[in-house]
Amino acid sequence: MNSFENDDELKKLLECGIIAVDKPQGPTSHQVTAWVGEMLGGDIRIGHGGTLDPMVSGVLIIMLGRAVRLAPVILKHRKEYIAIMRLHGDVPRKEIERVAEEFKGRTYQRPPRKSAVRRQLRIRSIYDIEVLDVDKRLVLLRVDCEAGTYIRSLCIHMALALGVGGQMEELRRSKSGGLGLPDICTLHDLKDACEFAKEGDADLLKSFIYPAERLISEIPVVTIRNSAVDAICHGAQLAGVGIIARDNYKKGSRVAVMTEKSELVCLGEALISSEEYKPGDTGIVIDPKIVVMKPKTYKKGWTKHEKSE
Known part of the structure; x- marks a missing residue:
């Protein structure tokens, strides 16, 4: 048992919360995650989403308790980076901006030799590239x-397209899903917050831990009746009769199933599109895949019928 058990609000966050850490250059993402676990007491289930290379800094999402189950969501989060590209020759800013425009959209990439994954050709979407500044041969993107x-790889390919060659000099992740630089805390600040909490003042630490719901900002939401929550927590599929409202989504989409108080119950797979039913209709519409809420959080709203003799 850690030393924060006497604070119910903090205990709830530790059981299913996330911390957006400002990972420094040097340590691996695994090392940073281990340090956070030690600060929080060492007996909390913990994990990270979206690995950053040792020399890359920025937003690293640390998952606590049951929120670890949401790792697949974080791994698919849309990302934003601030990069410094060093060119091997002088290029006018307008030409750099023109080439940056050409790299927007779907692009082929092969992981660099320094990568820990197989160097297999892949396609990735680049939604936007903005040239923030140019200082001689250094380009801030x-x-x-x-x-x-x-x-x-993007920097290498852009530099080749500019005709001078070049490489990435420095990289910082500025956003992962709905969490960005305004939401992060440093390891030093987190350590101080943990010490304050041990002394009885947990306000700073609680401000650093976000509820797991912050992870699902990019996922369609389905709101269910309170009477249906516990059945989902016990593994039941979700029928339309238990639904109050839903966003638009297609068959096969990942959806977030929420309570009337906007608490995350589970992530599920849509068995039919949102256009094929209305809230309150009969029939199974969502298959829960990752259940986050603990059973008995809400009162049971379903009963087992005894077989008649």
């Missing part, structure tokens, strides 16, 4: 991209 995009 903001890249909004699909998860799994290699910014190192």
